[in-house]
Amino acid sequence: MMQSCLCSIKSQNEYSIERKAIDVSGRLGSLYDASTDNFIDQTSIQAFETKLLHQSSICRILPNYQSNKIINCLKEMNFNDALRQSILLQMIRPSGVSRLINYNQSTNQNTRFLYYSYRSRKEKLSITAGRADQIVASPSGGTCATHMITEILWGIEILCVIQ
Known part of the structure; x- marks a missing residue:
């Protein structure tokens, strides 16, 4: 699991979003288009701070969902x-x-969803709103990027469907 905090390259406070990562190829400094949920440019920056996390696991049985409402499990x-x-x-x-x-x-009344999540560390890119160009060069030819990844929570997620 990689969970990203995507901060806008326009204004850090107004446009910050936290998004669970589906595409794990994103790295700190990667540019992202929130309107299409896709990466525009995948840059990797080495100048960041890392913090180990403690007491960061979740284990629970999720409610039973009928097949047509399984999206609610997400x-x-x-x-x-x-x-x-x-x-x-x-x-x-x-x-x-x-x-x-x-x-x-x-799925039926006997179906169970066992969910486990563990976060091991957090990487953070120190950046001030409007200063993204000092860390990451804009792609040649312009970009449609709306955000930049400035924080990543690393770990794993496991989901077991038990019937």
Whole structure:
């Protein structure tokens, strides 16, 4: 699992969003278009601070969902509305635990969803609003990027469907 905090390259405070990563190829400094949920430019920056996290695991049994409402399970795993909508509209390809959306077996009152999440460390890029160009050069030919990845929470997520 990689969870990213995407901060706008325009204004850090007004346009900050936190988004669970589906595409794990993004790195600190990568440019992102929130309207299409896709990376524009995948840069890797080495100048960042790392912090180890403590007491950062979750293990729980999620509510039973009927097959036609399984998208609600993603909400229980902290997928925000915009990301769930992008998955439903097939704007992005689900991977990891989000592949639950492709689960085609019937569910019933005996079905259980066991969810485990563990976060091991946080990487943060220190950047001031309006100063992104000092860290990452804009791609040649301009860009449609709306945000830049400035923080990543590293860890794993596991989802087991028990029937």
